[in-house]
Amino acid sequence: MEAVGFLCLGAAVLAWGFLWVWDSWERMKSQEPAGVPGGGSRTLLVIAHPDDEAMFFAPTVLGLARLRHRLSLLCFSAGNYYNQGEMRKKELLQSCDVLGIPPSSIMIIDNRDFPDDPGVQWDTERVASVLLQHIEASGINLVVTFDAGGVSGHRNHVALYAAVRTLHSEGKLPKGCSVLTLRSVNVFRKYISLLDLPFALLHTRDVLFVLTSKEVAQAKRAMSCHRSQLLWFRRLYVLFSRYMRINSLHFL
Template identity: 45%
Template structure:
């Protein structure tokens, strides 16, 4: 009979080995301009990416690998649209300042950060944001900034927060109604079950293997994500510290293209 401890140790060893060779690589969606084959000399337009979040700290807790890929590896123009100040516990003023500092570590310029304080979109886990109002706000920025890639949460919202899910509903509405800019594509961050969510490094090879769009971090970028989270000092309590250690979202993001 096999020793169960030995079997677990071998599986963990294989997983860690595969993770070592996976971290630092990315599988990037092909931009629409890249599909053009009739004019090979035409320059490809730099990607203009909008990350849409609900609260300050969403950008680092969930989208860190994606943001760092575009700011550091690809050199894309990255914008962040955060649709609330995170004032559920009355700390919105401080959280806005923390967001600016976090984005500095992630490579997003201060002038590219847009933070909304809107009574119709409160930071509240029991209030669903109106789809049309949310969609219109997002769409204004997509067109004004000439965005060609927008990224937000999926319907599960990663953590189940309904403010996160509302962003998915809004962008899915824009996709279905064909309101996005002509060359803009929408992607959602994949939610996974709670077991995989906290597998940390052991989930990286599986996620990378089964996803058509995936971003991982190297060790330097992992340190940048940790520094960005510490910038959210008002939110950096013990359970968030544990999350930043064990969450696979700190190491890998997998995205799904939204279709009508």
Template identity: 50%
Template sequence: MGNLSNRDKFHSSIPNNLDVRALIVTAHPDDECMFFAPTILRLIELKAHVHLLCLSRGNFYNQGAQRVKELMKSCAVLGIPASRVTITDHNKLPDDPNAEWSDSVVSSVIIKHIKAHSFNMVLTFDGRGVSGHANHIAIHKSVSHLASSGQVCDDCCLLSLVTVSILRTYLSYLELPLSWLLPSCLRCVVGVKGYRQAREAMLCHRTQLLWFRHLYVFFSRYMLVNTFQMIPQGPNNLINLESV
């Protein structure tokens, strides 16, 4: 059987005999479809076991209860069953771009989840957090700490979602050639069917559907393609998921 720690390069797809247990770590309800939908859809298509760990209820405007329901509906659309969705409600992890999340709390929550479910792939934000949100960046900082401090097993692949420029973010399909040409450790691309599924998932987040988010859904490259880089100190695996 294949193993993520074998450092092989899979240029076309993850082999069917590779048992991937993937954890997507996000900060707020709606992150999963706004930023990670192509990854979730491709991994599920490849029969991976995909889990979501969301580190807040999205209660910045006191809508936490509603946003949790929206998140569960979105995950159902993307193909993640409710039993694989975990939402943290910790007073040191508020949904607030001005709040400094506790590194120790974030690290503790993530590593406990990784060990409890024996994940061999963890995917989250990079150091710029895609949108620059402080909560996104805090997650990357904590996962990087776990990687560099040796708390994550060698057979667990740690990946960060590449933040691109504002121009590239809103090029929609026109951005795809650049995503193919530039180097990445993992690339997930969806076609028209996948895009429609991602859009349907985003429409579940009704509390967040302000006018500019409709534009985001239409133009954002993150609804179509995700590219990842290894988090420093992680295993040196290069995986490339071709488009459907």
């Protein structure tokens, strides 16, 4: 009888937890994220390599599309670490087409200042200068990029955060331009897919984007455009990573 009681209690707790997550998610879907500029805003996604937009930011890209943002993308390298730069540029354009970002809104920087190399630390001031020029020229209202952890810890990812943090802290961003950074999580949470949703709801965040099943399929199609990168471990990543379904972001 005691065992039955524990089982009933466990079932009740699980049911309550499921209902809490469902209720929180339904309420969140019906609200626009606080602090995010409204429809028609010019948003710039800043990434380090072709495939970052699909591997890490697909929920944000598709979530902002729901909010009718005009999204553009700035990629700081061609991803030429294995001499595949030209191929990866084409793959990025194909992926962005799936995600709804037109070619006219995509800028790929391909020069020696920003090599695709986890062993090279990009110059913060140089990155910040290029980024600021792009923000000002395009009249950007919202910048989205990595946080200090860079999701994977890649130095090139972290360099983007350092640059935008510098612009923000020194007051160089145009008036009305906000910055959202993608929250890095621990390895356990990173690879439990949608099961991370309760953790995402419980932890402090400013903005949370969660994809529908239809949007998840769209994100996977975008990632499949990066054929040169689809090694076995990245295929597992697509299946299990929470970043293919969930993005938690913070304002600077």
